Amino acid sequence: MSEIRLKIDGKEVTVEAGKTILDAARKAGIDIPTVCHHEKLESFGGCRLCTVEAESGGRTNLVAACIYPAANDLVVWTRSPQIDKIRKVLTEQLLAYAPESEVLKAIAEDYHADKDRFPKEPSFCILCGLCVRYCAEVKKKNVVGFLDRGPCREINFIPELAAVECWDCKECFPLCPTSALQAAFVLTEALISLSPSLQKIDTRAKTASA
Ligand code: SF4
Incomplete structure (x- = not known):
C-alpha cells in the first residue's frame, strides 16, 4: 500500500x-x-x-x-487561537446538554471553556452517535437508534430487541461520554418490566443464554 x-x-x-x-x-x-x-x-x-x-x-x-x-x-x-476558540465554544455548547460529563469537563479544562456559558438543557445525550453506530456497525443489531430530528432528536432502545439482545452485551455503555446511555437503558428496562409480552421475550432470552 x-x-x-x-x-x-x-x-x-x-x-x-x-x-x-x-x-x-x-x-x-x-x-x-x-x-x-x-x-x-x-x-x-x-x-x-x-x-x-x-x-x-x-x-x-x-x-x-x-x-x-x-x-x-x-x-x-x-x-491555533482560532482552533482553540472553536473547541472552547463547541465544548461550552455540549456542556449545556451534559454538564456532568467527565469527558467534556476534561476537554473544557484544556480549552478554558466556561461550563456555565450557555443555559443548561440537560438531555445528557450529546448525540455523538457512538452507541448507535457501535450497535449497528460492530454488533450488527440496531437495537439503539436515533429518534426524531432537530432539537427533539434523542436516542432510543427498541424494547422488543433490547429484551433479547442487550442483557449480555452492554458493550456500548463504556463508549458513552455522558450518562445518557445508561439512563435510556434503565428506562427501557422499566418499559420491559411493565409489558407482559416483553417479559416473555426477556425470559426466553435469559433462558437461552443460561
Ligand atoms: S447516549 Fe451517549 S453514546 Fe449514545 S449518542 Fe448519546 S452521548 Fe453518544
Missing part, C-alpha cells in the same frame, strides 16, 4: 493511503480532541471538536481531522 507524507505541527508523519489526519496525528502522538470518534467505527464528523487547519496548494481550510484524508504535502496545525 502506498504511503502518504504530511506535516503535522511541524512534524513529518508517514501513514498509509486512506488514513485521515486524525489517524496520522495519533500515530505521531499528537492529541486532537474528539467525542464522536472510535477506531472500530466509520468516521462520523459529528462533534467537530477535532477541527484543525489544513494547508494545501496555498490555501488554508478548517477541516474535521476525523474525516479529512491525509494527503501528500498537506501541512496541518492542530492548535
Whole structure:
C-alpha cells in the first residue's frame, strides 16, 4: 500500500493511503480532541471538536481531522487561537446538554471553556452517535437508534430487541461520554418490566443464554 507524507505541527508523519489526519496525528502522538470518534467505527464528523487547519496548494481550510484524508504535502496545525476558540465554544455548547460529563469537563479544562456559558438543557445525550453506530456497525443489531430530528432528536432502545439482545452485551455503555446511555437503558428496562409480552421475550432470552 502506498504511503502518504504530511506535516503535522511541524512534524513529518508517514501513514498509509486512506488514513485521515486524525489517524496520522495519533500515530505521531499528537492529541486532537474528539467525542464522536472510535477506531472500530466509520468516521462520523459529528462533534467537530477535532477541527484543525489544513494547508494545501496555498490555501488554508478548517477541516474535521476525523474525516479529512491525509494527503501528500498537506501541512496541518492542530492548535491555533482560532482552533482553540472553536473547541472552547463547541465544548461550552455540549456542556449545556451534559454538564456532568467527565469527558467534556476534561476537554473544557484544556480549552478554558466556561461550563456555565450557555443555559443548561440537560438531555445528557450529546448525540455523538457512538452507541448507535457501535450497535449497528460492530454488533450488527440496531437495537439503539436515533429518534426524531432537530432539537427533539434523542436516542432510543427498541424494547422488543433490547429484551433479547442487550442483557449480555452492554458493550456500548463504556463508549458513552455522558450518562445518557445508561439512563435510556434503565428506562427501557422499566418499559420491559411493565409489558407482559416483553417479559416473555426477556425470559426466553435469559433462558437461552443460561
Ligand atoms: S447516549 Fe451517549 S453514546 Fe449514545 S449518542 Fe448519546 S452521548 Fe453518544
